[in-house]
Amino acid sequence: MFFPVDKTETIDVTGYTCVLPTVSIGNVGQLSIDLIISTLKCELIGSIFHRAVVPLFGKNAFDKQSKRPTTAIDVYVSKNHKLLILQIRTALVKRHQGEFVDSLYSWLNDVKIANVLVLSSVDAVERHDRAISEPDQIYFYEGLSENKIDREEIQRLSGKEFKMHYSLREQTDVDDFFPGSGYLPALIDKTKQLNSTFVSLFLYCLEGDNRPQGTMMTSFVLDLLAIKKENGNKYRTKCPHSWAILDDKLDSALSMF
Template identity: 30%
Template sequence: MAPLFMPSGAAAVSFRGYTLVTPVVSVGNVGQLTVDLIISTLGLPRVGYIHSDCLVPVVGNNPYATTLENSAEICTSSEVYASTDQKLAVLQIRSPIVQGKQRSFRQQLLSWIKESEFSRVVVLSSSYAHHRVDQQLVGTPLRYLATPALLSVVGDKFQTLKWKEMEKVPAFPGISEVEMELSVPGGGITKSLYADSCTEGIPLAVLLIFCSEGDNIPDALNLLNFLNEWIQLIEKTNDRQPMTQQQWKIPSSWQLLFGSGIPSALF
């Protein structure tokens, strides 16, 4: 059964022809941090949320508050933000999938994607840096995957951008003469979501970065610049230089990203 999309207002919301950007819960939460930057920078309004029993329930204050008045607005575990002008929808997922319900959530998500008739889907993910094989240790930490349905639309766009496709690795590490397979350690449902999308003919791309747990803000900015090379969320001032942190708007909730500091009463 598809998850129930609940619009924020009384009017129905149509995503036909829109681009959908969504994170996958993965190492360092880089996908979610990247989506935070997109929503905050573009000032995307919330248009609804996804109701699914596959996600751990979460509730909190507005993470993108700009005034005292809107800071008290409630946010939940999975909300949808959209821009009519850019035909862009962003699904932010703020909680992990309930254990044992990964497959159900993938089915629900893909069912909603097909029903909504998105023109393309971009999944933002990450993978453990310490699991890289030799050929992944040199050069950029960024990789992509694209389904046949998307490649039939974008053609050689990724080759033009000189992006590196995620390499396949030996099914049994250390043994070269074995079957090669796709592996995304630390990537949550990334691999299975990509495989399902290939089977079901969904035009989907996975953009991911190799990283470790810690301060993952630089990784989020790196992944966002990677995305912006393909989908121009904001116009680059210099084609030869990546976007700087100052050109992306940091959400107010990031002030407490590493806690509220050490209480002065301890000293």
């Protein structure tokens, strides 16, 4: 599943927090991961390949001069902040999502990851009335109550707990509560079977330019994980050069491929 950049080097990530996105509506999770990697100058250590993952091969998203390509799932580390970061750029084939989660958690257990934080977004068209009155509210959902990420700190940062109240709705399927969130429902179902834990952060959004939401999510994550510079100051988020194609002319955008 995991293929390291340097097969001769072993990177110890014992006790690290793994942060990863779901490929969801508006791409908020992916945008946030891009910002985290760029801001913290994370190191690429490998890629993940699985039959559930739609292949991708393109220019390097973070270094203009690099000849190393971007793939569907690239793996980065921030040794200073004990982060293992997965950037997932393509959707997972639905019939293989459960198998992917199995393989992912097997690997995360092997490398002794302490916490898993999943960044996502949900279709704003499907949100309930209360959520409509709270624009850009970050919600959190705990895969199991035994997770090690401090829920009180999430709430102190104004994160709001999301609960699935089956008795109050017609829906009984997890997918119905997280429309547009990619493989998040599969992750919830599978981790219950595996007795594994994670915390998901998400917000409601629509398709379009969601860079502000991605920046908001990034700031929330950095505050939640108490990630600061060595002098104690907060990081100022740094956009990767690949984001420039969103503002360039079409011919510049096509030059990426």
